[in-house]
Amino acid sequence: MTMSICETCGTQYPDTPSHCPVCEDERQYVGANGQTWTAHEALKATHTLRMQDEAGVLGIGLAPDFAINQRALYLPTDAGNILWEALSLVTDEAVTELKARGGVDMIAISHPHFYASMLEWSEAFGNVPILLHEADRDWVRRPLPNIRFWHGDAHRLSDAVTLIRTGGHFPGSTALHWKDGPRAGGALFSGDTPQVASDRRHVGFMYSYPNYMPMRPDAVRGMQARLAGYAFEDVYGYTWGRNIIGGGRAAVDASFERYLSAIAA
Numbered sequence: 001m002t003m004s005i006c007e008t009c010g011t012q013y014p015d016t017p018s019h020c021p022v023c024e025d026e027r028q029y030v031g032a033n034g035q036t037w038t039a040h041e042a043l044k045a046t047h048t049l050r051m052q053d054e055a056g057v058l059g060i061g062l063a064p065d066f067a068i069n070q071r072a073l074y075l076p077t078d079a080g081n082i083l084w085e086a087l088s089l090v091t092d093e094a095v096t097e098l099k100a101r102g103g104v105d106m107i108a109i110s111h112p113h114f115y116a117s118m119l120e121w122s123e124a125f126g127n128v129p130i131l132l133h134e135a136d137r138d139w140v141r142r143p144l145p146n147i148r149f150w151h152g153d154a155h156r157l158s159d160a161v162t163l164i165r166t167g168g169h170f171p172g173s174t175a176l177h178w179k180d181g182p183r184a185g186g187a188l189f190s191g192d193t194p195q196v197a198s199d200r201r202h203v204g205f206m207y208s209y210p211n212y213m214p215m216r217p218d219a220v221r222g223m224q225a226r227l228a229g230y231a232f233e234d235v236y237g238y239t240w241g242r243n244i245i246g247g248g249r250a251a252v253d254a255s256f257e258r259y260l261s262a263i264a265a
Helices: 040-046 092-100 119-124 134-139 215-228 250-264
Strands: 005-006 037-039 048-054 058-064 072-079 080-084 107-108 129-135 147-150 154-156 159-166 174-178 187-189 205-208 235-236 243-245
Touching: 005 134, 037 040, 040 250, 048 092, 072 174, 107 119, 119 129, 129 134, 134 147, 159 215, 187 250, 215 250, 235 250
Parallel strands: 080 107, 107 129, 129 147, 187 235
Antiparallel strands: 005 037, 048 058, 058 072, 072 080, 154 159, 159 174, 174 187, 235 243
16 A cells, blocks of 8 residues: 655655645644645655754654654653654664664654655554544544544553643644653653743743634633643743743743733733
């Protein structure tokens, strides 16, 4: 079976469709040259995986940049070794490196734009479970038993690790809270909700980032309420260098107030 990958969003499909529903949704876009596709083997011929320290954890991303250009993070937690986010490309070198560090016990993904080639990543580590929020079930392009849907506003994986439904961008948009790491004070791995701003001192709240559609005030207030009980010093955003290291809880709180004040003006 041909596994096609959208070159704009990086989502993998079990065939070559005539269009990409992920890109045609108003939160994403079809490129100026129209819908274009690649495949896993073709992507291997033009790209590799960059693996390097990202503010105290191992980051993994495509080089050169591809599609939305998210990077995944390898989190050795008391819940097991978690791969946070997925990528469009899997390489033997990356799998070997992660196995040398103890392997991957589960994959957790923040939202549908980063589902990418999640099933290839799962299969590479023995069909480990992929944790997705059930509210985003319809965005799964290849529904297989590896996927475990969770429900509600929080899913506790251990004493130190919790998945939090932040919502707003997608109904099931998720952040991961790691109470014990990677540095003292803990961290929030936020994906796109909230998204770490370019100044690395604030976070932003958008329904569509590329199309500049702001998030509704009620969605932002809901996110604010669901994150209220979690302490963290650091916030790890969706791509390389987009992190707030130190003062993360205060930065997020100030950003909630700044956003809600601005849209009420």
